[in-house]
Amino acid sequence: xxxxxxxxxxxxxxxxxxxxxxxxxxxxxxxxxxxxxxxxxxxxxxxxxxxxxxxxxxxxxxxxxxxxxxxxxxxxxxxxxxxxxxxxxxxxxxxxxxxxxxxxxxxxxxxxxxx
Numbered sequence: 001x002x003x004x005x006x007x008x009x010x011x012x013x014x015x016x017x018x019x020x021x022x023x024x025x026x027x028x029x030x031x032x033x034x035x036x037x038x039x040x041x042x043x044x045x046x047x048x049x050x051x052x053x054x055x056x057x058x059x060x061x062x063x064x065x066x067x068x069x070x071x072x073x074x075x076x077x078x079x080x081x082x083x084x085x086x087x088x089x090x091x092x093x094x095x096x097x098x099x100x101x102x103x104x105x106x107x108x109x110x111x112x113x114x115x
Contacts, residue, residue, distance in 0.1 A: 052101030
């Protein structure tokens, strides 16, 4: 391998690892968070919220720094995700998963901490 390709390979490796690294800084949904599920998400479990967390990190984190869930209120996340849906090119189901994660953890002051 030629060394002139090394910077491009390093950049590619960084780009592939970035969503995973961002996800590790986002608060993982806990059992106690389920008590704060907005009415439209009743019946969802931790695995559903974790899917939203992974989508948030992998989709939104591709283009910009992620905002912690507690940085905005639940109603603000509704507007933000609706506005960003077209830019992120995600379908309604992905948006709902992301929104469920963000709205559910928005109640928690600890979820407002930036990494």
